[in-house]
Amino acid sequence: MSSEEESADQTPPTCSLLGLLLKNRRPTGAVNEVWPDLFIGNAATARDKTLLQNLGITHVVNAADGPQHIDTGPHFYRDANIQYHGVEAVDCKGFDLSPFFSETADFIYAALSQKGKVLVHCARGISRSAALVLAFLMIKAGLTLVEAVKVVSRSRNILPNIGFLNQLRQLDSILALERKKDLTNADGERCG
Template sequence: MASHKPRFGVKTEAPEEEEEEEEHETPSNYELEKLLTHGSVAYTRVNEVWPNVFIGDEETARNRYKLERMGVTHVLNAAEGQRNSVCTGASYYTDLSVEYFGIEAEDIPSFNLSQHFFPVAEYMQQVLSNPHNKLLVHCVMGRSRSATLVLAYLMIQEKMTLVEAINQVKQRRRILPNWGFLKQLRELDAFLQEQKRENRGGQHRD
């Protein structure tokens, strides 16, 4: 799978692109839900949505033989906790030498998943800095919590807009973050775009 990185690593001075970036507007929840459902692939248990990043469900996370076959080296459980959770933990993977990282999150619109966006994105970046590592990010269905965290990673570390991140993932996996998580991703998108504008303003002043 070709990496998306070069597209975002190239800087251009073209005034048309500068103007386009200035006019970036985060879509509404309704528009994002339409984007997520239109032209999406069929649902399967696990998919590679970015080089060495897999989004999967509970069954995938519990199938140690399958993880070994896939070459998974790290597991990020986005569904720790008491309710609607996947209770595995680090000890579940000791015989596989898989590194485990878990966060407690509920798949409900009122849950503040955004508190984990930057720590998880940093963790994922550290894991992926080694090209031999393969990371499974999962929740129960692999559609809402885990998908939201991967979208946030692509936005924070790979400099994608929310729409670009959704298009990257949805062509490989059927995802549907709940409306509360979509709202939090919209807020992240607006924050990151504002940062970009401020950085460009600072460069122009220099």
């Protein structure tokens, strides 16, 4: 493996990620499609059922679920025929969002596999929701953290808090190791 390939595999330091997230920022709306049929938006978007229907949203992930946050829940969307997944997360660097990465990625993946359209939101659509979408792209689309950040940042300004960025860096490292192990196993099987 060349040193260029090796460095591409390594998770960048947090300061480099912040630089990437702050580069080329431009005004973005309340909701943006960041991946085919996958949208990131704010709380106002999530509460606007007419807008959701116009966008064709079939599934909502609320990354700020709960009575102290954005308390919509499945009952709010019942008449709109929208499936709901809530994550009761706090936007602070000490909150561990990583236990929700896989279950949320599974929910989004299942929705997209059924030709659905998914809105992932939090209060402003910048930190919690962005972190969950980045995790989805890493887990289900096989992107590295840097690739996922670039994809999402093309359509929306995002800035997960420093704690979430570090959790995503850890996920990136774990997934990179798994990819290496899978490649090694595949090479071994072909040779054996």
